[in-house]
Amino acid sequence: MGSLSGRRIVLGVTGSIAAYKSALVVRGLVKAGAEVRVVMTPGAKTFITPLTLGTLSGNPVHSALTEDVEAGTWTDHVELGLWGDVVLVAPATAHTLAGMVEGRGDNLLLTVLLSAKCPVVVAPAMDRDMFLHAATTENLEKLAARGVHIIDPDTGELASGLTGKGRMAEPERIRTELTTWFKSQAPLIGYRALITSGPTQEPLDAVRYLGNRSSGRQGAAIALELAKRGMQVDYICGPSDIPTDHPGVHRVDVTTALEMKAAAEAALGAATPDVIIGAAAVADVRPRMTIDGKASKGELPDTIELVDNPDILAHLNAAAPDACYKVGFALAHGDGRAAALRKLSAKGCDLVVLNSITDKGAGFGHTTNRVDFVHGPDRIDSFELKTKEAVAVDLADEVQQQLLERPPLLTPLDD
Ligand SMILES: Cc1cc2nc3c(=O)[nH]c(=O)nc-3n(C[C@H](O)[C@H](O)[C@H](O)COP(=O)(O)O)c2cc1C
Incomplete structure (x- = not known):
């Protein structure tokens, strides 16, 4: 390259x-x-x-x-x-x-x-x-x-x-x-990011699904900010109409968690990322059975049996080299610091970006966000409420600081 x-x-x-x-x-x-x-x-x-x-x-x-x-x-x-x-x-x-x-x-x-x-x-x-x-x-x-x-x-x-x-x-x-x-x-030219973003939709039948209210806005803002700094960004996105038009953003649109996992693994296999950012709100579970076509009211089951979806971020983090910087997102109800610290080690992350749905103006559906960067028990950086674009700048600053300490993993600059 x-x-x-x-x-x-x-x-x-x-x-x-x-x-x-x-x-x-x-x-x-x-x-x-x-x-x-x-x-x-x-x-x-x-x-x-x-x-x-x-x-x-x-x-x-x-x-x-x-x-x-x-x-x-x-x-x-x-x-x-x-x-x-x-x-x-x-x-x-x-x-x-x-x-x-x-x-x-x-x-x-x-x-x-x-x-x-x-x-x-x-x-x-x-x-x-x-x-x-x-x-x-x-x-x-x-x-x-x-x-x-x-x-x-x-x-x-x-x-x-x-x-x-x-x-x-x-x-x-x-x-x-x-x-x-x-x-x-563009100081991050030559470096590569893999970002998952948006919700996933897990079909019950051809028209109904289990999903969540994630808009994909925070992930899109991060993708654009990193691309602006010169990174090539593999952006794997669940259903979201937030645009990510930039020549450095290679977007793959998916619907389900299984599709998101397959697309993210394919991107990881094709080019080693320097940073993985799991910003997607992946549905934890999916219906065991999907009904073909549109089920009539009478055909809908009284109970829906659910099976676990794979933990995409944990899979990606385990498959990526140690030198890859790994970032997860955690959405908490109330103070989620303990949960974020657990997620940090359970998923092999270097950083968990924590936001709480109980913070006014933060989380799903808002154009603003209030986050804590949880690096470990001894370092939690709190930020005030700001636009999701401004949060993306804070995260990109952190990523940039980490990446510029070493050369790109796959794409060394040739001079
Ligand atoms: C043989 C020759 C060489 C020229 N070399 C230059 C040059 O190196 N730099 C320059 O500013 N103009 C040079 N000119 C003059 C330009 O070609 C001329 O100003 C022309 O209007 C430039 O138009 P352009 O800037 O739209 O291409 C040269 C003209 C001739 C005939």
Whole structure:
């Protein structure tokens, strides 16, 4: 797995003589595991062909704002801007830098840059005097002030024959700076999480089931927070309509506890997680018999025989390596600290996140939660009532602290 694995990069290529090096930029990014979509300015196409960059990226190259004027089709610059984790402009001409500063939209790349919600990185490339010009200096300062990351050009011999600063950074430096920058934005890149979330539904017949009121909101918030920090998240979720749209979240929807166990074990077998978080409210029991079709009122049994469901978290924890950090959730009625401490050892957890249905605004069905992090008898951290997203941040901070003490278990960074 590469250092940019799973990252989506929109690569803008502009009309600099250094555009020929963008082929090597694409190759390096793809080799590091990134998915690359290239957007060329019209000027860039006089220096390197879309065919070269399209072949190396494995994706069609976009250049024109409209595709087929007769047919009324156009390139969706908004979609491209939203697709990327980053827009990298390499090489970035003085002209494109000026267009970015002014917010111009007179070619596809500039409109993508205006639409992008993700961070932007530029690798300027130009002749010495163009680079030293006050306009360029001011433009780079303004872009840096807006949060654009600038990969400083190299000093050396330039295409004009002059010597000085302005040569685009070598493709290898662009890749390593981008990787380092991604890591600073997303410190848990290369690490993997396995999360179970939501309720399970245990069918009585085709329409009736035993279930619980878990919404899956807390698990979803945790999945999104960890993905935002760069983790690849296997998210196994019982019936829940809480969205988890993020390229780092691989969601598998399940219904029953047995399905959840099978999906979680499959994820564990496919890729060793660095952290397991059992946030699902798995039904403890299921009906021994399921009636085919919809039972009429008269066909419903007077008593329902129940059998135990497997303890998914205990199974996962036992199967995972010792170095994997294991987190369970416990929902208590009243003070559940003693129960949480029992759960900690019974399920092989390193941490139990305890919440109580008797705390106002906490637990199932709320957008807020109040939790205690139970690490052991000597360490229980209590938090105030906060949104489930804020609880996810607290938990992600704890996970991050644990994980950054060691390298990823399955997916070592390759540089
Ligand atoms: C041979 C040649 C090389 C050029 N190299 C550069 C360059 O390295 N950097 C730059 O800013 N402009 C360079 N230019 C000028 C740009 O191509 C020109 O400003 C163009 O409008 C840039 O458009 P774009 O930014 O939309 O691609 C070069 C022009 C020519 C003819």
